[in-house]
Amino acid sequence: MNILVWHVHGAWTTAFVHGKHRYLVPVTPDRGPYGLGRAQTYDWPASVEEITPDQLATEPVDLVVLQRPEELELAETWLGRRPGRDLPAIYVEHNTPKGDVPNTRHPMADRDDLLVAHVTHFNDLFWDTGATRTTVVEHGIVPPRVSYDGSMARLAVVTNEPVRRWRVTGTDLMPQFASIAPLDVFGMNVQALAEAVELPADRLATYDLPQALLHEQIARRRAYLHLCRWTSLGLSILEAMTIGMPVVALATTEAVAAVPPEAGVLSTNLGTLREAAAWLIDDPVAARAMGEHARRAATGRYGLDRFLGDWDRLFQEEQCALR
Incomplete structure (x- = not known):
């Protein structure tokens, strides 16, 4: 199949394009948000091809994967065909709802021409999509090429935009854990974090690294700390588990x-989580044992073969439904 899909979320798209299809990724001269093209820091197969809006008008696209409301109009304009009517279209919802939760209406609510595919059952439960059909395709992980080391008695955090997103990403909670062990925070736009949370350099360090180096570095930390209050299931936590890291x-x-x-250790009680972090920092043997359980759990539930198989079945169903 020839599948049109925008490059929006690097880690998710990396797993998605490892399937058996031909993936057409829009590219524009400015490589802006609707024409980013191929990833620069992820390893994508040769079956992913950049394509300009002008080229799409004559390209034999079989199915469109949408991820943002604006892409519906863009696809119709660029293809000269209406997604959901002239060819199958699936809208992937990556995020938790915002605003008046749990009454938030999805932008694709009450449509009979689309299928909304949520990445978690939580999102499917909380979004109000009205009469629009929904399904869930849980995440899949391209296995990181490193294994847990855990030799550094530090806590790893992976987050993007932690200053801007603040309470959403649990940035305000970081000082409570930095008092237990130094934090190493990896992600985009993390440079101003130390000043924002008022932590000295010996308690918090920040890194913006390519994916391969990111995995190599977090694997050396003792445990993975996930402080997000209200985000969809971050792929970074699944990657950390696949590496073999214990999770707090x-x-x-x-x-x-x-x-x-x-x-x-999961809890809404911060005292419980601080105790867990201290325990794992002080007991590397227990940390390694817990991390091995994490690795087995992640590879069993979020394996790439299961993920791609789920998507292939969905593609076939949507093609049949439109005939």
């Missing part, structure tokens, strides 16, 4: 389903 996380959104008790 807020028991919110889909994390409670993704991390079984033997793989980490």
Whole structure:
């Protein structure tokens, strides 16, 4: 199949394009948000091809994967065909709802021409999509090429825009854990974090690294700290588990389903989480054992073969439904 899909979320798209299809990724001269093209810091297969809006008008696209409301109009304009009517269209919802939760209406609510595919069951439960059909395709992980080392008695955090997003990403909670062990925070736009949370350099360090180096570095930290209050299930926590890292996380959104008790400590009680972080820092043997449970749990539930198989079945169903 020839599948049109925008490059929006690097880690998710990386797993998605490892399937058996031909993936057409829009590119524009400015490589802006609707024409980013191929990833620069992720390893994508040769089956992912950049394509300009002008080229799409004559390209034999079989199915469109949408991820933002604006893409519906863009696809119709660029293809000269209406997604959901002239060819199958699936809208992937990556995020938790915002605003008046749990009454938030999805932008694709009450449509008979689309299928909304949520990445977690939590999101499917909380979004109000009205009469629009929905399904869930849980995340899949391209296995990181490193294994847990855990030799550094530090806590790893992966987050993007932690200053701007603040309470959403649990940035305000970081000082409570930095008092237990130094934090190493990886992600985009983390440079101003230390000043924002008022932590000295010996308690917090920040890094913006390519994906391969990111995995190599977090694997050396003792445990993975996940402080997100209200985000969809971050792929970074699944990658950390796949590496073999034990997890200390807020028991919110889909994390409670993704991390079984033997793989980490989850709670909404910050005291419990601080105690867990201190325990793992002080007991590297226990940390390694818990991390091994995390690795097995993540590879079993979020393996790439299961993920791609789920998507292939969905593609076939949507093609048949439109005939």
